[in-house]
Amino acid sequence: MCHGKVLDITYHDLAKRKESVLMFMAFKKTPDHLLDAAYHRQKGTINGVSECIIMGIPMALGTGLMKLLHRSRPFKAPLKRPLLFKTKRFQRDVVINCDDDIINKQTLINSVMNRLEFPSFVFFIVSVSTINGYWSNEELLRRFNALHRQFPRQSKLYTIGNSVQGRPLFVLQFGGQGRKFAPKVKLVANMHGNEVTGRELLFDFATYMLTSERSRVKDVLRRTQIHVMPTMNPDGFVSAQRGQCDGVVGRFNANGVDLNRDFPGLDGNWSRRLQPETSSVARWILENKFVLSMNFHCGALVVNYPYDAYYFGEAHPIASSPDHDVFVSLASAYARRHFNMSYSVEFEGGITNGARWYPVNGGMQDFNYLYTDCFELTLELTTCKYPQQDPRRLEWRMNKEALFGFVASAHMGVKGVVIGANGASVDIVVVGKETKNATCDAFGRFWRLLEHGRRYKIYAVSKDGAKRSESVNVHLRNRRNKDAKFIKLVLR
Numbered sequence: 001m002c003h004g005k006v007l008d009i010t011y012h013d014l015a016k017r018k019e020s021v022l023m024f025m026a027f028k029k030t031p032d033h034l035l036d037a038a039y040h041r042q043k044g045t046i047n048g049v050s051e052c053i054i055m056g057i058p059m060a061l062g063t064g065l066m067k068l069l070h071r072s073r074p075f076k077a078p079l080k081r082p083l084l085f086k087t088k089r090f091q092r093d094v095v096i097n098c099d100d101d102i103i104n105k106q107t108l109i110n111s112v113m114n115r116l117e118f119p120s121f122v123f124f125i126v127s128v129s130t131i132n133g134y135w136s137n138e139e140l141l142r143r144f145n146a147l148h149r150q151f152p153r154q155s156k157l158y159t160i161g162n163s164v165q166g167r168p169l170f171v172l173q174f175g176g177q178g179r180k181f182a183p184k185v186k187l188v189a190n191m192h193g194n195e196v197t198g199r200e201l202l203f204d205f206a207t208y209m210l211t212s213e214r215s216r217v218k219d220v221l222r223r224t225q226i227h228v229m230p231t232m233n234p235d236g237f238v239s240a241q242r243g244q245c246d247g248v249v250g251r252f253n254a255n256g257v258d259l260n261r262d263f264p265g266l267d268g269n270w271s272r273r274l275q276p277e278t279s280s281v282a283r284w285i286l287e288n289k290f291v292l293s294m295n296f297h298c299g300a301l302v303v304n305y306p307y308d309a310y311y312f313g314e315a316h317p318i319a320s321s322p323d324h325d326v327f328v329s330l331a332s333a334y335a336r337r338h339f340n341m342s343y344s345v346e347f348e349g350g351i352t353n354g355a356r357w358y359p360v361n362g363g364m365q366d367f368n369y370l371y372t373d374c375f376e377l378t379l380e381l382t383t384c385k386y387p388q389q390d391p392r393r394l395e396w397r398m399n400k401e402a403l404f405g406f407v408a409s410a411h412m413g414v415k416g417v418v419i420g421a422n423g424a425s426v427d428i429v430v431v432g433k434e435t436k437n438a439t440c441d442a443f444g445r446f447w448r449l450l451e452h453g454r455r456y457k458i459y460a461v462s463k464d465g466a467k468r469s470e471s472v473n474v475h476l477r478n479r480r481n482k483d484a485k486f487i488k489l490v491l492r
């Protein structure tokens with residue numbers, strides 16, 4: 001007879017002893033212990049509480065504890081051996097090259113089994129999505145289409161034209177429903193076919209904006225019209241080579257033209273025949289009154305702001321625009337909110353002036369600013385242009401806050417309406433920034449991004465100088481990106 005009290009039995013205590021198969025099954029890692037027992041041909045007897053409960057067998061008397069104590073034999077130290085799952089010998093990395101974009105789950109399992117030398121019992125869990133390749137152009141369109149079908153009233157899928165080889169340049173539009181003064185933001189990726197990261201990042205962004213239950217996301221979505229173009233150069237993407245971090249294979253369109261050198265610059269050379277992709281996008285930019293835009297590239301980790309070219313013979317290394325302060329503010333905010341961009345060794349604060357880095361003529365960024373009221377920045381997402389492994393999940397995590405904040409900043413500055421305006425024949429003048437006037441749309445509406453925390457004097461004037469509004473003084477204090485300051489200007 002003995003007295004005693006069991007204070008605690010931990011899983012680890014039990015795991016050290018390999019005596020009762022059924023006992024171990026009752027605790028954590030049931031399949032692991034079952035596998036071990038099977039592998040070691042271990043036998044189990046049913047003579048304790050746990051075993052009876054597990055097997056569903058009624059117990060003969062009491063708890064069975066007495067019987068157990070009564071039958072106890074001299075203590076024999078148990079064999080120390082690690083779990084099979086922790087045994088180095090059985091741990092193999094199986095590397096499978098997935099050349100196809102979509103891999104069949106059964107093919108994957110067969111492939112793994114063929115590489116293993118002990119296939120009689122194998123447990124493995126594979127997340128197919130983590131080893132999927134990049135989405136093909138067709139898959140990309142299918143995914144965006146599915147997202148649109150999931151939110152048919154909140155979104156619109158439209159095409160602005162076709163590539164040289166006839167692939168659609170499609171855009172998903174969402175947000176800002178029923179709001180006359182919702183600013184328009186566009187996000188364009190994959191202009192260089194071999195710079196791929198932005199394609200799926202934009203899908204993740206669109207999904208986030210449409211599905212998030214967070215009030216801040218719903219708020220921005222309600223007030224902002226967003227247009228997302230995941231690929232501007234689908235032909236280039238087809239010829240690009242996965243795993244090539246540098247180089248130019250796939251960079252150009254099917255006619256061998258660099259689309260980011262093909263836009264009309266300040267030389268005003270509109271007579272030159274543009275590539276189909278460039279002319280479709282240029283028309284899209286001119287016909288919509290976009291306010292803010294991002295152009296997604298790869299090959300570095302930096303935000304690049306206008307100008308990309310030296311138009312005015314600047315002696316200073318920076319080719320700065322009249323809205324240099326706004327561009328620096330937007331670029332810095334992105335870099336700061338990005339996971340690690342602002343720690344860049346190469347670029348101070350993770351930002352650079354385009355021309356200072358290297359001058360580009362005919363770039364899309366400058367086209368936006370020179371010919372419309374849209375402020376575009378160029379984002380270099382990853383130093384490798386076409387990584388072997390799809391960095392989608394990581395990139396989304398690193399860019400999510402920055403991208404969301406960027407889109408929300410479309411509400412900085414002022415917006416409003418000009419009464420007595422005849423379509424776009426009016427200039428909105430910000431005193432001190434006279435070299436960059438904003439214009440009205442056909443309804444007399446305008447949007448003008450301006451830096452926070454400053455005072456501005458703004459007036460409207462007809463292009464022929466015959467009519468002019470009174471000046472309005474505004475003090476912008478909109479750090480949280482609530483609606484832009486609304487002003488009404490009456491031409492007399």
Ligand SMILES: [Zn+2]
Nearest residue numbers: 192195297298
């Ligand atoms: Zn590029």
